Amino acid sequence: xxxxxxxxxxxxxxxxxGETILQAATEAGIKIPTLCHLEGVYDIGACRLCLVEVTGTxxxxxxxxxxxxxxxxxxxxxxxxxxxxxxxxxxxxxxRNHVCAVCVANGHCELQTLAYSQGxxxxxxxxTFPKWSVDNTHRLFGMDHNRCILCTRCVRSCxxxxxxxxxxxxxxxxxxxxxxxxxxxxxxxxxxxECGKCVMSCPTGALFKKGSTVGESVRDRDKLEFIVNARExxxxxx
Amino acid sequence: MERLxxxxxxxxxxxxxxxxxxxxDEFLVDIADKIQVVYSPIADVKEYPEGVDxxxxxxxxxxxxxxxxxxxxxxxxxxxxxxxxxxxxxxxxAMRNQFGLGNAESVLQRAYIDNAQYNPVIPKADxxxxxxxxxxxxxxxxxxxxxxxxxxxPPADRIKALLGQVLAGQTPKLEGTQLxxx
Numbered sequence: 475x476x477x478x479x480x481x482x483x484x485x486x487x488x489x490x491x492g493e494t495i496l497q498a499a500t501e502a503g504i505k506i507p508t509l510c511h512l513e514g515v516y517d518i519g520a521c522r523l524c525l526v527e528v529t530g531t532x533x534x535x536x537x538x539x540x541x542x543x544x545x546x547x548x549x550x551x552x553x554x555x556x557x558x559x560x561x562x563x564x565x566x567x568x569x570r571n572h573v574c575a576v577c578v579a580n581g582h583c584e585l586q587t588l589a590y591s592q593g594x595x596x597x598x599x600x601x602t603f604p605k606w607s608v609d610n611t612h613r614l615f616g617m618d619h620n621r622c623i624l625c626t627r628c629v630r631s632c633x634x635x636x637x638x639x640x641x642x643x644x645x646x647x648x649x650x651x652x653x654x655x656x657x658x659x660x661x662x663x664x665x666x667x668e669c670g671k672c673v674m675s676c677p678t679g680a681l682f683k684k685g686s687t688v689g690e691s692v693r694d695r696d697k698l699e700f701i702v703n704a705r706e707x708x709x710x711x712x
Numbered sequence: 713m714e715r716l717x718x719x720x721x722x723x724x725x726x727x728x729x730x731x732x733x734x735x736x737d738e739f740l741v742d743i744a745d746k747i748q749v750v751y752s753p754i755a756d757v758k759e760y761p762e763g764v765d766x767x768x769x770x771x772x773x774x775x776x777x778x779x780x781x782x783x784x785x786x787x788x789x790x791x792x793x794x795x796x797x798x799x800x801x802x803x804x805x806a807m808r809n810q811f812g813l814g815n816a817e818s819v820l821q822r823a824y825i826d827n828a829q830y831n832p833v834i835p836k837a838d839x840x841x842x843x844x845x846x847x848x849x850x851x852x853x854x855x856x857x858x859x860x861x862x863x864x865x866p867p868a869d870r871i872k873a874l875l876g877q878v879l880a881g882q883t884p885k886l887e888g889t890q891l892x893x894x
Contacts, residue, residue: 567801571810574894575797575864581894590891595860596800596852602807620810640893 480546495537495548496524497545506550507559507588510625512675514702515634521625522562523588526550534558560592568599569648570606571620572678578618578691579679585623586678602648609654611661614684615665615673617652624650624679628672635701640666652680674698716879717765719751720795721785723778724805724848725771728865729796730754733768735868736875746879762788766878768795768861772802773849777842786855793874797864797893799851806848816844859884862893 476491482499489498494517499506510521519536526537529547537550549555564600566572566585574580624643627653632641640663644653654660673681676695682691703709723731730753734740750764753755760781767789773779786792789824797803808815836842851857861874870890877884 490871512816520868573803573807574892575803577894586893589893590889593887593891595862595886596794596850596857600853601802601806601809603806605810605812610880 478542478544478546480542480544480548480643482548482681483550489542491542493542495526495535495540495542495546498542499537499548499550504550506537507587507592508538509584509623509677510627512627512631512698514698515627515630515675516625518630521623523559525555525558527552527555540617547640556592560594561580563589563592563594564597564599566623567594567597568601568602570602570604570622576688577621577679578686578688579621579676580689582689583679584677602649606651609660610684612661612666612668612684613661615660615670616684617654617660617680618680619651620680621678622652623678624652626652627675627677628652631671631675631698635698636667636669636671638649638665638667638669640674643657671698713742715748717750717763718747719760719764719767719785719789720749720753721751721760721767721769721771721781722753723769723771723782723799723851723865725796725798726804727753727770729768729770729798732796732839732868732877733871734863734865736872737868738768739868739875743875760784761790762783764789766791766793768793769799769851769857770795772798772805773845773851773854775804775842775844779845779854782854791858791878792851792855793861794851794857795871798860798865799862800849801862801893802850802853802860806850809847811857813846816846820844830845846891860891861886864894 477488478491479488482502482504485502487498487502496506496511507523509523513518517538522536524537525534527549528535603707609617622649626643629641629643633639640654642653643650643659645651654663655665673683674697679691716741720730749755750761767785769792773782794800798805808819811818820834824834861870864871873886873890874884
């Protein structure tokens with residue numbers, strides 16, 4: 475494969491053709507904030523946290539889906555990007571009911587962690603306080619739509635790691651929601667294999683193991699990476 | 713040097729932030745000659761005074777009393793600090809907002825009638841029991857706030873960091889995990 479030479483934050487790097495800016499940056503030790511990205515499943519550029527600036531392009535582009543190109547000049551940490559990242563996070567908090575103090579994911583939540591690492595000390599937008607339900611019909615797991623940020627990690631791991639295709643998205647815009655099968659209660663799902671990969675993928679407290687209380691939802695992402703590595707690279711050692 | 717006039721106030725919250733404030737332990741002794749607590753739920757002062765330098769506000773704005781007091785505080789204070797998640801995000805008290813308009817009536821109905829074992833009645837006393845607002849609000853949605861001190865409650869070292877910076881005459885800036893909600 476052809477190598478491409480480019481600069482990220484002024485650093486000269488080489489990357490393989492077909493790699494994304496996020497992959498190239500990670501290999502070069504440059505950290506770009508991400509939220510919908512999950513190792514092991516394909517990227518969709520949904521959350522806009524990994525937006526970067528590319529010289530010569532007025533638009534901001536998501537690093538997770540942007541492919542490297544020869545001579546590309548990329549900035550990952552400018553004033554403009556920090557402003558938009560913070561704005562995106564604030565909008566996520568305002569859109570649903572994220573009550574960290576009483577959330578299963580408190581202390582293990584990627585939204586919470588990103589918020590403080592991006593310097594978010596309050597939300598400038600009016601909170602919408604929408605009314606969302608909790609699906610507790612499944613034997614082992616629950617889904618709290620109040621905490622969902624629609625990253626669709628659960629949908630992607632359900633379809634592409636487990637191959638069950640139980641999780642889907644219905645609706646448009648802020649009214650979109652994660653559904654099970656044909657919008658049925660999770661407990662009635664015939665396709666769900668009860669593997670729990672959706673729960674392992676979830677960055678917030680939206681998907682949880684039943685019986686977990688505040689701060690108890692620790693994700694086991696290693697299991698997902700192990701399965702993907704085993705399948706794609708034939709590496710069976712954890 | 714004149715001592716810094718500090719007030720702390722307790723709106724719609726659980727008093728956990730004030731507990732955390734007391735958790736400052738000997739730091740309170742260290743700063744005792746640098747500050748003067750002019751108003752606080754732990755000091756017997758009836759009226760919020762004029763000319764306060766810094767006010768730590770615990771709790772969300774939930775009822776008409778909270779709203780009246782917060783405007784009085786704004787008019788009489790230089791620096792307002794949203795102290796804890798209820799002040800910063802409206803947090804748990806605002807969970808009733810999810811029930812939409814009329815949520816105030818439905819939570820009162822639930823608490824005082826449906827779940828009452830004895831004497832089910834919604835407390836009403838004009839001028840004594842303040843009316844609930846239609847929507848619980850974070851402090852900055854009602855008045856301008858200068859500083860934010862998140863956490864449920866903010867741990868004592870976080871309060872100490874902020875107060876330390878204020879007393880050193882700096883513009884306080886908290887970073888990283890010092891800003892963690894929850």
